[in-house]
Amino acid sequence: MTVGFFDKPEGFQPQAHAYWDLRLPYIEFDDSLPRIDRYSRKRDPKLGNPRDR
Template identity: 60%
Template structure:
């Protein structure tokens, strides 16, 4: 999408996701409980290799066959503190 506005979607209270209205590509994720942060989908970038990961979040939810051969931290659930009332994404 080079012009126009992204569409929005929200399934969970306080979370807003944006996507391209033409092809459906995921663009961003905003969580009201993290007001200073905006998460952009790595596949949205022209050169995603410029943004190496710093950790693996939601490690406890990974598929059994997923393997990463690196020494990055494995974070079991959320990588940021959130209100527990909002629950884990897998419980929604």
């Protein structure tokens, strides 16, 4: 879900960069947030992996 879906996205402070290994090679952020290669939360295995879609 992107911040564009929210009425007031400024109320949702980022906590990490998830799916970091799927980013475009030229994307970089100059912050100290953790980079998580995959999911940032526990995921139901029935939903599959976005990499496989």
